[in-house]
Amino acid sequence: MEGTCHCKAVRITVAQKPEFLVSCNCSLCHRYGTLWCHYTPEKVTVECEESATKTYKWGDEMIDFHHCTSCGCVTHWTNTKNHPEPRVAVNARLFDRTEASDIKIRKFDGADSWRFIEE
Numbered sequence: 506m507e508g509t510c511h512c513k514a515v516r517i518t519v520a521q522k523p524e525f526l527v528s529c530n531c532s533l534c535h536r537y538g539t540l541w542c543h544y545t546p547e548k549v550t551v552e553c554e555e556s557a558t559k560t561y562k563w564g565d566e567m568i569d570f571h572h573c574t575s576c577g578c579v580t581h582w583t584n585t586k587n588h589p590e591p592r593v594a595v596n597a598r599l600f601d602r603t604e605a606s607d608i609k610i611r612k613f614d615g616a617d618s619w620r621f622i623e624e
């Protein structure tokens with residue numbers, strides 16, 4: 506699957522369609538409105554100029570949240586060296602909405618219990 510930010514400066518390709526998307530309620534994801542799909546780094550290709558994204562970190566600084574400097578879309582996150590294993594998450598809001606509409610969304614309680622909320 507392939508997605509882009511709104512201005513198309515950032516293009517992201519993932520090797521396979523995600524099994525599910527994660528809606529996290531932590532103080533940051535709640536504000537971003539992102540739907541994350543998680544991968545190992547070799548399954549994700551991010552194509553953009555190095556200056557096309559800016560990053561933001563908070564808390565324990567394990568994750569760099571990238572957003573497009575032009576249109577502002579939150580595109581993906583990469584983990585920093587503080588994180589134990591290499592992971593990348595892509596914001597599924599970048600995918601074509603018709604292609605992503607049938608993917609199950611799981612709610613993650615990142616604000617509190619740090620567990621999935623099963624419904």
Ligand SMILES: [Zn+2]
Pocket residue numbers: 510511512513514515573574575576577578
């Ligand atoms: Zn953009």
